Amino acid sequence: MSHQNLLVELFVEELPPKALKKLGEAFANVLAEQLKAQGLSSADSVVTAYASPRRLAAHITQVAPQAADRAVQQKLMPVSVGLDAAGNATPALLKKLAALGADASAVAGLKRAPDGKAEALFYDSVVPGAALQAGLQKALEESLAKLPIPKVMTYQLEADCELPGWTSVHFVRPAHGLVALHGSSVVPLKVLGLTAGNTTQGHRFEAAKPVVTLAHADDYAETLRRDGAVIASFAERRAEIARQLAERAAQIGGGVRPIEDEALLDEVTALVERPNVLVCAFETQFLDVPQECLILTMKANQKYFPLLDAAGKLTHQFLVVSNISPDDASAVIGGNERVVRPRLADAKFFFDQDRKKTLASRVEGLGKVVYHNKLGTQGERVERVRHIARAIAAQLGDATLVEQADLAAQLAKTDLVTDMVGEFPELQGTMGRYYALNDGLPEAVADAIEDHYKPRFAGDSLPRGTVGLVVALADKLETLTGMFGIGNLPTGDKDPFALRRHALGVVRMLIDQQLPLSLSALLSSAVPAFGDKITDATPALADFIYDRLAGGLREQGFSAQEVDAVLALRPQRLSDVAQRLEAVRAFAALPEAAALAAANKRVSNILKKAGEVDAHVSPVLLKEPAEQALYAALQATVPGANQQFEAGDYTASLQALAALRAPVDAFFDGVMVNAEETDLRLNRQGLLKTLHEAMNRVADLARLAS
Structure with a gap:
């Protein structure tokens, strides 16, 4: 038998739709990797994964019926252990050879x-290549064991003549069929109580044949499509759904388009075997409800694709991806329209009921909602957020900003106790904005109520106004300060309170909005709001935030050395970190940079050993020409560099300091810093302290030294 293409399919009951794509990819990839590892396939073999609601399959090209034999060299033991003084084999060596299937005749070969410090004995042998049946059996078992199964099921197999009684099987779903074809030949595998054959099943209702027979591994997809009415490829099925969605929307006209949702498209692809997109509609009266509510219930509960008009507004029509294609689809359309109507009616009822009470009247109810057993209720949390928000607003604006930020912070969590958010937690904030506008509150306050959760994920938009920025910062700082204060920190990949996301949100708002706020002042302002509920963990929290900032900067393309140099100074205005990094990068390109960085590192070490050093220089104590020249260079250079620093021109400030290279080099060549005379030693240390402070305002240049 020559090299042939291989097809393996596991036919099961409906797989979990949100996991299907990963399951299909993992099944095929691990199977291919295991075959390659055994020498049954090569690097040129092409792997194609298939995944439909009721099957996982893989097609692999150029699979050998038998792997080539392999030469193996195995270390046995040190020569001193394996051979005696006369060069004869010891009992230990003979025992080892016997375990490998060899005898004393192999000693001579x-x-x-050398093996480290000693000399060792090595045994050369040839290992027969794996046969396809045994190799594929091992590969399939490994593939099934490594599937990223969200939850394992246990089910029983009926007894057979070989296994009396019932046998329990553990798998993601009950398996009912196994196909293994090498070309046109069946490979007799056995897994999950199944024996491989060449037959499978197609669509539950629309298959042309009750049993689909596969004549050849290469005919799999086409035979399933023809006889089974199934598009086996996940990617092909997904593309077909996307095509039909766009086509149906175009047929409706008026610029309508289906909502874009990649996760929903993946999930629907995992629910159907042969998609058929249909146009449905609901009563226009439901459009009085905020479209976010209607869209969410249609997507989350029914897996429908809402249609938006050219302006992005929800229309009364939606698209359904059906798994059947009847000649008359009216019953399918009508059934879906009947199913969605109660969902929309519930949303309308919640919306109408919620608007009967103001957000202000719901504040008291937050006192009955537990936030954390060590930090109290949501009501207590709201008061802390208000405290922090007022402090931030006072730094950024006038009394109006303070008043609006305080009001938004007070009402930001009130929609948590509404019926709509109780049913759809994903709408928290969104519904708060609608209800705030219904209450006649200023738009800035309403926007802040919705936006105070932002940014909710990487790439999310920031709050749209200053009030929203203030409340969002206050909300995230309250969470971070409280959780750090009670020692509830992220560990490994566990971060139940999303503290990493909150820290990144604080960083993004401070930087992207160029907020003139000191990070340490922000963190310190949050602590008093907690009273005696927490321990002040501001230093640890500051480190946590700078770590998140460092990671983000490295992802933007700055080197670890550049980031380390800037953040070593713990700059308080995060909004100017990017300018500092650009300045450091420009400085590092100067010919003087390496020498100055090395000198700066040397200065840092000297000052560290000296302890407390005053940055004061007495000109009359400058005895050596080199120290006099360095002092003169500092007098000539530093005022201009400082002026540029204060103006925010960090690049010019650092480049001005490049003029110090020659006098710094001369100083270290000609001056003994730690002179025996105390006044000379202290003066020279003071000169170095002055130099150190002047050179390290933008970044710690010693971190650039290699």
């Missing part, structure tokens, strides 16, 4: 080679 053993090789000697």
Whole structure:
């Protein structure tokens, strides 16, 4: 039998739709990797994964019926252990050879080679290549064992003549069929109580044949499509759904388009075997409800694709991806329209009921909602957020900003106790904005109520106004300060309170909005709001935030050395970190940079050993020409560099300091810093302290030294 293409399919009951794509990819990839590892396939073999609601399959090209034999060299033991003084085999060596299927006759063929400090004996042998049946059996078992199964099921197999009684099987779903074809030949595998054959099943209702027979591994997809009415490829099925969605929307006209949702498209692809997109509609009266509510219930509960008009507004029509294609689809359309109507009616009822009470009247109810057993209720949390928000607003604006930020912070969590958010937690904030506008509150306050959760994920938009920025910062700082204060920190990949996301949100708002706020002042302002509920963990929290900032900067393309140099100074205005990094990068390109960085590192070490050093220089104590020249260079250079620093021109400030290279080099060549005379030593240390402070305002240049 020559190299042939291989097809393996596991036919099961409906797989979990949100996991299907990963399951299909994992099944095929692990199977292919295991075959390659055994020498049954090569690097040129092409792997194609298939995944439909009721099957996982893989097609692999150029699979050998038998792997080539492999030459193996195995270390046995040190020569001193394996051979006696006369060069004869010891009992230990003979025992080892016997375990490998060899006898004393193999001793003469053993090789000697250095192995560390000693010389060892090595045994050369040929390992027969794996046969396809055994190799594929091992590969399939490994593939099934490594499937990223969200939850394992246990089910029983009926007894057979070989296994009396019932046998329990553990798998993601009950399996009912196994196909293994090498070309046109069946490979007799056995897994999950199944024996491989060449037959499978197609669509539950629309298959042309009750049993689909596969004549050849290469005919799999086409035979399933023709006889089974199934598009086996996940990617092909997904593309077909996307095509039909766009086509149906175009047929409706008026610029309508289906809502874009990649996760929903993946999930629907995992629910159907042969998609048929249909146009449905609901009563226009439901459009009085905020479209976010209607869209969410249609997507989350029914897996429908809402249609938006050219302006992005929800229309009364939606698209359904059906798994059947009847000649008359009216019953399918009508059924879906009947199913969605109660969902929309519930949303309308919640919306109408919620508007009967103001957000202000719901504040008291937050006192009955537990936030954290160590930090109290949502009501207590709201008061802390208000405290922090007022402090931030006072730094950024006038009394109006303070008043609006305080009001938005007070009402930001009130929609948590509404019926709509109780039913759809994903709408928290969104519904708060609608209800705030219904209450006649200023738009800035309403926007802040919705936006105070932003940014909710990487790439999310920031709050749209200053009030929203203030409340969003206050909300995230309250969470971070409280959780750090009670020692509830992220560990490994566990971060139940999303503290990493909150820290990144604080960083993004401070930087992207160029907020003139000191990070340490922000963190310190949050602590008093907690009273005696927490321990002040501001230093640890600051480190946590700078770590998140460092990671983000490295992802933007700055080197670890550049980031380390800037953040070593713990700059308080995060909004100017990017300018500092650009300045450091420009400085590092100067010919003087390496020498100055090395000198700066040397200065840092000297000052560290000296302890407390005053940055004061007495000109009359400058005895050596080199120290006099360095002092003169500092007098000539530093005022201009400082002026540029204060103006925010960090690049010019650092480049001005490049003029110090020659006098710094001369100083270290000609001056003994730690002179025996105390006044000379202290003066020279003071000169170095002055130099150090002047050179390290933008970044710690010593971190650039290699």
